[in-house]
Amino acid sequence: MSETTIDPAAFRKVLGSYPTGVCVITALDEGRPAGMVVGSFTSVSLDPPLVGFFPDKSSSSWPLIEKAGHFCVNVMASDQGDVCRAVTAKGEAKFVGVNYVISDHGLPVIADSIAAIECKLYSVTEAGDHWFVLGQVLRMETVREDDPMLFHRGRYGSFAEKM
Ligand SMILES: Cc1cc2nc3c(=O)[nH]c(=O)nc-3n(C[C@H](O)[C@H](O)[C@H](O)COP(=O)(O)O)c2cc1C
Numbered sequence: 001m002s003e004t005t006i007d008p009a010a011f012r013k014v015l016g017s018y019p020t021g022v023c024v025i026t027a028l029d030e031g032r033p034a035g036m037v038v039g040s041f042t043s044v045s046l047d048p049p050l051v052g053f054f055p056d057k058s059s060s061s062w063p064l065i066e067k068a069g070h071f072c073v074n075v076m077a078s079d080q081g082d083v084c085r086a087v088t089a090k091g092e093a094k095f096v097g098v099n100y101v102i103s104d105h106g107l108p109v110i111a112d113s114i115a116a117i118e119c120k121l122y123s124v125t126e127a128g129d130h131w132f133v134l135g136q137v138l139r140m141e142t143v144r145e146d147d148p149m150l151f152h153r154g155r156y157g158s159f160a161e162k163m
Contacts, residue, residue, distance in 0.1 A: 019152040022076040024087050025053060025061075026100070026108040027068035033095050033108040034064035035087045039151050040130075041073055049137040050122060054130040062131065066124065071135060072107040073117040076149035078158035083110060084149065105138060115142045 020039030027034050040054040051073060055062035065071050076084060086098045099111040109116045119135025126132075147158045 016153050019150055022084060022149040022151050022156070023053070024074040024076060024083065024110055024113075025055075025065060025071050026074060026110065027065040027071045028102065028106055028108060029064040029068060033098070033100060034061050034068070035095065035108070036061040036065070037084050037087050041075075044134060048122075050134050051117060051119060051137060052132060052134045054127060054132055057129050057131065062133075066121065066133075069121050070105055070107055070138075071119055071121065072103065072105075072109055073115075073119065073135070074110040074113040075115040075117070077112065077114045077144070078147045078149045078156075080110075080112065080149055081156050083113075084156065103139070113143055114146060114148055115140065 021041065023038050023041040024035050025038055025041075036055065036059055038053045038055070042052055044050040044052045053073075055065075083098050086096055087094065089096070100108040101111070103109050103116075103118060105118050107118050109118075116139075117135075117137055118139040119137055122134040122136040124131050124133050150157050150159060
């Protein structure tokens with residue numbers, strides 16, 4: 001079976017046509033918050049309760065989260081653009097202005113997120129230039145019923161009902 005060559009620019013353009021929600025994956029690294037914005041979060045299994053996401057192998061935050069062995073999925077609301085920008089910032093600017101509390105599981109839970117899903121690391125599987133990470137849910141809560149943040153073609157936005 002011959003492998004088809006896929007142009008990277010076409011891959012990004014076509015896959016970028018699919019919108020996603022936006023989550024911040026957080027953990028504590030030696031008392032400091034570690035975190036990364038992901039669009040690849042998804043619900044996976046009910047029994048056992050598993051959720052997943054795909055960190056890039058080049059991510060500097062993922063190894064810190066993996067080391068912690070636990071993580072919190074903070075589902076972003078449409079008014080949390082500042083949080084997303086602060087978490088994607090590099091160096092000293094990262095996490096500046098982000099309000100969070102440390103949960104009983106020792107995880108940063110970002111204030112005013114739509115939902116918080118605290119997980120124990122369940123498995124990490126190689127997936128090309130990414131990892132496929134599964135977490136087993138330990139605790140979850142919906143914090144508020146507002147619209148989620150969405151991401152499409154490089155832009156943040158919010159949901160608009162059409163039907
Ligand atoms: C909306 C959005 C979705 C993203 N989704 C992912 C993702 O699913 N996996 C990933 O590895 N990076 C994703 N990124 C990129 C990371 O958030 C970005 O590289 C971040 O700064 C992590 O870098 P660091 O791990 O070096 O801190 C996304 C960025 C944005 C803005």
